Structures are given as structure tokens and as C-alpha cells.
Amino acid sequence: MELRTTRATGTTMDSPNRKLVRRGLSGLGKLILIGYAVFTLYPLYWLFISAFKTNEDFFKRPYALPLVWMKENIFRAWELGGMGRAMLNSTFVTLSSVVLTLAFGLLAGYVLSRFQFKFKKVAVALFMAGLLIPIHSTLVPLFLMMKQMNLLNTYGALILPYTAFELPIAIFLAMGYMASIPKEVEEAAMIDGNGWWGIFGRIIVPLCTPIVATISILAFLRFWNDFSFALVFINSQELKTLPLSLALFSDGFGTDYSLTMGAMAIAVIPTILVYLILQDQIMKGMVAGSIKG
Template identity: 85%
Template sequence: MDSPGKKLTGRGLSLLGKLILLGYAVGTLYPLYWLFISAFKTNEDFFNNPYALPKAWMSENLFRAWDLGDMGRGMLNSTLVTVTSVILTLVLGLLAGYVLSRFKFRFKKVVVVLFLAGLLIPIHSTLVPLFLMMKEVGLLDTYGALILPYTAFELPIAIFLAMGYMASIPKEIEEAAMIDGNGWWGIFGRVIFPLCTPIIATITILAFLRFWNDFSFALVFINTQALKTLPLSLALFSDGFGTDYALTMGAMAIAVIPTIVIYLILQDQIMKGMVAGAIKG
């Protein structure tokens, strides 16, 4: 039986842990809170009272930012590029992860190393070679100029995560599905894919954040105004002479909303163990 001293010590450590987590949560969420209150301030209020609530809530900042930055078109382009890139990343990443985690073949380790070596490539060091390559093949200033590099650079982490997750799925599930008459495609589509919901959510969130917030690739590969993505729309509020912080904060508040929504939708799936309890001994 535990002594009262040990119980008090355990409660104290538990309380300390909760306080640390609370402090971490506040520190993580405060920049988001600051962004949203700043979006409703005037420039004068922004500089004079950077951390206080707005003296007057300027909701017109959001509407002006939307119109002046042509954010509707930018959001549409970002959505098209991001969704297409995420789908391609998921399809190719899950298929490659399934093959590498389930099948044995010659040079498998070499293939795995080549895929994972992509994690070591500094993405921005490839901007010039990619620019020249896309110019030669006629992809420059198209949606493909963003979709293809996004997918290629996200595939290594997607394959790494998918491969590790699928390796933990008991092979008895596949054997049972094969006895029921399923081929490899049937096993993947009807058994493995539904069990991969948590890792799909993780890959989706990581890819979405990278694609949605990318600025450098869009800046280099896109010149046509009609194809500009949301980060390029945000850049319009700053020039060489100054920055309109009221409109910039308003535009950033609009741009961050889809990211928050996607995260809130998928956060539960990351924590769920879809395989747990699939096989009962």
C-alpha cells in the first residue's frame, strides 16, 4: 500500500506535468490568437497596442484584403494545386509503402535507401535545375509546375510513414482476405487501405501544410496572375516602401482558416489505432 507521502508526491508531479502542458499549449496557441486580434486593428492600433484587444474592431480589413489581394482566385488556385498534390502523394505513397513493407524482392534495400535519400535533399537548392527543366518541357507557368515538384518532394516522408505503419499490420489479415478470394489489389483496397486511416490523416496534414503555405516554388515557377496561389496574394500587401499591417494580418487570418479546419477534421484519426483489436487471439 502506498504511503501518503508517495501519493502526495505523485499528485504533485501530475500537477506539474499538467501545468507544463498547459504552458506549452498557451505558448503554441497565443501566436494564433495574436494574429486574429491583429487582423481587426488599424495600423496605428497595431503599433501602439500590439498585444491588446482592438480599440475598434475593423472587420472591413478582411473584406478589403480579400478584394485587393484577389484572394478568391488565390485560394481557388491553392486549393486545386494542394488537393491534387495531396491525392497524388497519398496514392503513390501508400502503394509504394505497401510494396516495400509486404513484398521481398532483389535490391529492395537499395530502393528503400533511394526513396529515403529524398529526405536529405535541400528542397530550395533544386529551384534553378527545376526551373530550367520545366522550361524545356513546357511546364513552366502551369499548375503542373507546382503539382509535380510538391508530390515528388513529399513522397519520401509519405513512403517512410506508410511503410512503417503497414509493417505493423498483422499478415494474418491478408491471408484471411486471400482465402476469401481477394487478389493483391483487392487486399490493398478492401483491407489495408481502410486500416490506414490514421497514417493517411498524418500524411494529409503534413502535405497540406507544406503545399498550402509554399511561397518559393510558386514565386519562381508561376508568373501569370490568374495562376498565382494564396501565398503570392499575401505578398501583394508588402512592397519595397512599406507594409500595410492591418490588411496583411487580415489576409493572413483568412489564409490560415483552411489549415485550422483541415487539422480539426483529421486530428482524431492520427491518434486512433485502427489495427488494434483487428485480430483476436
């Protein structure tokens, strides 16, 4: 009886200790996450404070707040880099490429995930092989093709390659997500009189909002920040994109860091806004297809 009482007493005495341990582990986990967040966001903070510094202040006090907040850096970078026109070009090229990527990627993903047909595995393998192709190794062949097709110095010279190289990952993500959608949903839609196009447009696409957001942000980041394709395929000042505008502040003799940081701060704002708008859907899309049904 004494042994049982001791054991029972020990059990009741251990429970508060366990709660303290759990709270300590939970607090430690939160501290680690906060530290990781600070570590991740610090480069962004550094970019924005550097955008308002003089070149002298940038080198002498790289991590401190500006002695004098040079708002003129932003306006000078906007004017000298022609960033207004460049931002319009980047916006048009990026949005057009994202729309085409979503259209073809969702259609291909739907067919490959929901239908059985001959050579389906071959088609999937060919699309997935696109993930293995080094993008920059195709610059020379693409340049020759664009020249023969008279597409150099046009929006199409960027939109078409962007869409083609982003489709494999878009199809891969769409296939994985659509495979998790119960087929009973399609059967119910057919009973209501919907055809395949009606099912795709009215049922499947609305259910794919998380993966659409994920594909969109991945494609947006790649297209918005691309430098190599724009440098090779675009020579006209009227069609230059934001990455090309940023390159104007650096030459073989030196770099104007105050203007470069100001221009980079302008260029990064649309990316931040897009991510903030789509962040909830992106988190859902990251676990897309992990649970069926």
C-alpha cells in the same frame, strides 16, 4: 513486536503522503501542459486580434485588444489581394498534390513493406535519399525542365514537384505503419478470394487511416504554405496561390500590416480546420508502427 508494529504503522502513515505527492506531481504536470498550450496558441490569438486593428493601433498597442474592431480589414484584404481566386488555386493544387502523394506513397510503401524482391534495399535507399535533397537547391534545374516541357504557368508546375518531394516522407511513414499490420490479415483475405489489388484496396488502405491522416496533414501544410515554388514557376495572376497573394501587401517601401494580418488570418483558417478534423487520426499515426501486432 514493537518494531514490526512501528514499521507497519509507518507504512500506513506514508500511504496518504504518497497520494498527496502523486496528486501534486499530476497537478504540476497539468499546469505545465496548460502553460505550453497557452504559449503555443498565443501567436494565433495575436494574429487574429491584429487582423482587426488599424496600423496605428498595431504599433502602439501590439498585444492589446483592438480599440476599434476594423472588420473592413478582412474584406479589403480579400478584394485587393484577389484572395478568392488565390484560395481556389491553392485548394486545387494542394488537394491534387495530396491525392497523388497518397496514391503513390501508399502503393510504394505497401510493396516495399510486404514483398521481398531483388534490389529491394537499393530501392528503399533511393527513396530515402530523397529526404536528404535540399528542396530549394533544385529550383533552377526544375525551372529549366519546366520551361522545356512548357509547364511554366500551369497547375502542373506546382503539382508535380510538390508530389515528387513529398513522396520520400510519405513512403517512409507508410512503410513503417504497414509493416506493423499482421500478415495473417492478408492470408485471410486471400482465402476469401481477394487478389493483391483487392487486399490493398479493401484491407490495407482502410487499416492505414491514421497514417493516411498524418501524411495528408504534413503534405497539406507544406503545399498550402509554399511560396518559393509558386514564385518561381507561376507568373500569371490567374494562377497565383495564397502565399503570392499575401506578398502583394508588402513592397520595397513599406507594409500595410492591417491588411497583411487580415489576409494571413484568412489563409490560416483552412489549415486549422483540416487539423481539427484529422487530429484524432494524426495522434494515432504519430505512434504508428511502435507496437507490432
